[in-house]
Amino acid sequence: MADPIIIAVPKGRILQEALPLLARVGIVPEPAFSDDASRALRFSTNRADIDLIRVRAFDVATFVAHGAAHLGIVGSDVLMEFAYSELYAPVDLGIGHxxxxxxxxxxxxxxxxxxxxxxxxxxxxxxxxxxxxxxxxxxxxxxxxxxxxxxxxxxxxxxxxxxxxxxxxxxxxxxxxxxxxxxxxxTSRLIVNRAAFKTRGEVVPLVDAFRRAVAVQPA
Structure with missing residues (x-):
């Protein structure tokens, strides 16, 4: 079995808005993810092929750009500041306004x-x-x-x-x-490592799932 797809999510306010979106995509983190006392940074989900890592917002882009994570959720402010050529930002998630x-x-x-x-x-x-x-x-x-x-x-x-x-x-x-x-x-965007987008077959369906989840997002 291939290594799990890793999605980097930011700590703080955006995360609270991202969790319902992840749920609509069909991704639910393990209970420890919501435990404020937990010091863990990597978490399993209800899907064996997907793990989450929780890092500082500015670090989400760095983890994904360097391939340590395959996808991430990050504000467009971070993308403007760093302008990593290795990142592809295919979906405006409509959260984190x-x-x-x-x-x-x-x-x-x-x-x-x-x-x-x-x-x-x-x-x-x-x-x-x-x-x-x-x-x-x-x-x-x-x-x-x-x-x-x-x-x-x-x-x-x-x-x-x-x-x-x-x-x-x-x-x-x-x-x-x-x-x-x-x-x-x-606003917050879904970002993807360009190499992973081309080489990991699971990534494209995930991106499409996020796009569909945004389309049905409550107003």
Whole structure:
């Protein structure tokens, strides 16, 4: 029997939206997957030919691009940041809706006009997307790389602005920040390792199953 197909799924909010989708595809993880006390990272499913691994969202793309996983679920923000040539993203899953935005302190925003920027200093975990976005407008972007707690950067003087994912906007508001520009709308995608797509016969039917599951997804 061939080794199981491995699907990489992200920890956090997207995972909760992905589980019903996986169920419609016919994939149900073992009980330990839902055990918050479990430190396991690889899990079996109701299908002997499919295993799940649960990793950080940014790492999903890396595992799939390098062939350690065959498929994955990841936000389009991650695909924009890394642009791995080894990845194929055939299905927009229609979950994980949010946006990648520029934010700054409300007091600054009250007298600021993004159209007048010539140079910005920004804290973000998306330096590639941020620089590309601003370079297209002729604006120089100095990026300070952070992996979390982005909202602290303006408060503590690390950088006056941030680029981060925004969903409800509550976290920004609670830290005195406001959105001033949207870089991209974000949804989660099914990604596939290109080599696996060509060499593992089970992958194409799985992709088709995800496509059908999205088509019947509740509004």
């Amino acid at each position: 949010c946006r990648l935005s520029v934010a700054e302190p409300a007091a600054m925003a009250a007298k600021d006009d993004p159209r007048g920027w010539s140079h910005v200093r920004i804290a973000t975990k998306y330096p590639h997307v941020t620089r590309t976005h601003f370079e297209a407008r002729g604006v120089g972007a100095e990026c300070v790389k952070l992996n979390g707690a982005m909202e602290l950067a303006p408060v503590l003087g690390l950088a006056p602005r941030i680029v981060d994912l925004v969903s409800s906007g509550r976290t920004l508001k609670e830290n005195g920040l406001v959105e001033v520009e949207v870089i991209a709308e974000v």
